[in-house]
Amino acid sequence: MELQEAKEKFISTWGTLGSLWGINKAMAQIHALLFISPNPLSMEDIMEALEISRGNASMNLRGLMDWGIVYKVNVPGERKEFFTSEKDVTELSRQIAKERSRRELQPTIKILKEVSSIEDDGTAATKEFIKQTKAMHDLADTADTMMNRIVSQEQNWITKTLVKFLK
Amino acid sequence: MELQEAKEKFISTWGTLGSLWGINKAMAQIHALLFISPNPLSMEDIMEALEISRGNASMNLRGLMDWGIVYKVNVPGERKEFFTSEKDVTELSRQIAKERSRRELQPTIKILKEVSSIEDDGTAATKEFIKQTKAMHDLADTADTMMNRIVSQEQNWITKTLVKFLK
DNA sequence: TTTAACTTTCAAATAATTTTGAAAGTTTAA
DNA sequence: TTAAACTTTCAAAATTATTTGAAAGTTAAA
Missing domain, CATH: 1.10.10.10 (Winged helix-like DNA-binding domain superfamily/Winged helix DNA-binding domain)
Incomplete structure (x- = not known):
């Protein structure tokens, strides 16, 4: 080629x-x-x-x-x-992660928090809804935190450590 | 609401x-x-x-x-x-990560490896191409490895540790 | 200024994706 | 078996997203 x-x-x-x-x-x-x-x-x-x-x-x-x-x-x-x-792939992924968090993850987390906060009327449907949307909220929140930390400039050392550790 | x-x-x-x-x-x-x-x-x-x-x-x-x-x-x-x-969000994200790796990341990595392996003819254009696609290959490869490890069942302990560590 | 070089905007055209619904296919109860 | 209940398939229709190109806008050299 x-x-x-x-x-x-x-x-x-x-x-x-x-x-x-x-x-x-x-x-x-x-x-x-x-x-x-x-x-x-x-x-x-x-x-x-x-x-x-x-x-x-x-x-x-x-x-x-x-x-x-x-x-x-x-x-x-x-x-x-x-x-x-941007020619540096580290900076490139940092920037993409940052933007995706801002554009997609954060608005989603906000809505998940909102909908999971409805009042529990004791019915099975409501209980399941609250349980599942709360779980999703926690997941999205953790993912957002991890993503931001992993790609953040200041904490760059940890990324390298992690990558070595996981390889 | x-x-x-x-x-x-x-x-x-x-x-x-x-x-x-x-x-x-x-x-x-x-x-x-x-x-x-x-x-x-x-x-x-x-x-x-x-x-x-x-x-x-x-x-x-x-x-x-x-x-x-x-x-x-x-x-x-x-x-x-x-x-x-699937009701368990951990299992859900594991499954999604697994599928995305299989459907998207892995085929991309294969192509990046392929195109970054062209012969270096010494021109600036070729040198830049090889350098940049190699960097992208390494990034994709690392991301794939991390993603798979983080969500893998067997290594679940590490996820928990990590999440705590990063929080 | 004026004008030519260049960039942006956006309505209309084109292309890609998604959805429909009815016919064909499958399964199971009688 | 037969036939009713149910599911899948897929070509055509509807919808959504992207692209074009020409007019309007901007910038800077003369």
């Missing part, structure tokens, strides 16, 4: 995989392209490489910047904007 | 959240319904509660059984089939 083929395979795999972390195909592919590119790319470059429209490129680049994993860079002497991605 | 409202809120939240672990709305809602129901439900019950068609119920119940988190149960004296979900 040579570079071009490998590149295409990587980008397309990353694209279909986007759903694993909740983003669409074009967005994941733009990220993949930037991730393996040795230098920043312009919107033009991205449109051409992925055969997508200008609007698509623009919107998804903004989405990636909102996720905090793609940045604008200024290339001296160039009028247009260039983009580059 | 009373039971009916709380139930609806839980089921609908779980539905939109399905994407977090890669399943569709109806599937997630069926799971939510079974998860809080004190007794097994028939396909009829599910269709009625969620206002979905027979075909939809049938296909998604099968999907949930494929994930290993919903089971058929036999209710004595009843002709039709009844369904119940």
